[in-house]
Amino acid sequence: MRPGCEYCDRDLPPDSTEARICTFECTFCVSCATERLKGICPNCGGELTTRPRRPASKLAAYPPSTQRVFKPQG
Numbered sequence: 001m002r003p004g005c006e007y008c009d010r011d012l013p014p015d016s017t018e019a020r021i022c023t024f025e026c027t028f029c030v031s032c033a034t035e036r037l038k039g040i041c042p043n044c045g046g047e048l049t050t051r052p053r054r055p056a057s058k059l060a061a062y063p064p065s066t067q068r069v070f071k072p073q074g
Contacts, residue, residue: 001014001025001027001051001054001064001065002025002027002064002065002067002068002069003064003065003066003067003068004027004068004069004070005019005027005028005029005032006026006027006028006043006069006070006071007028007029007032007036007037007042007071007072008029008031008032008072009068009070009072010029010031010032012027012029012051013064014053014054014059014064015053015054015056016051016053017050017053018030018031019050019051020033020034020048020049020050020051021048021049021051022041022043022044022046022047022048022049023044023046023047024041024043024044024046026041026043026044026046026069027051027069028041028048033048042071043071
């Protein structure tokens with residue numbers, strides 16, 4: 001689970017309902033995914049869908065990534 005939107009760098013914590021991902025787990029906020037990217041991943045051309053939320057009880061054993069990916073050019 002990436003911690004932020006690759007397009008605008010907005011924070012997307014593990015419990016966020018605002019995160020969208022493709023099958024390669026490229027991550028975008030709902031605003032960028034719908035308004036700027038029209039539901040299509042600029043990296044692979046795949047569909048962007050709602051990212052599943054990791055249960056809080058699993059976060060300690062399986063923490064989200066801290067590595068940010070920021071590619072505003074797409």
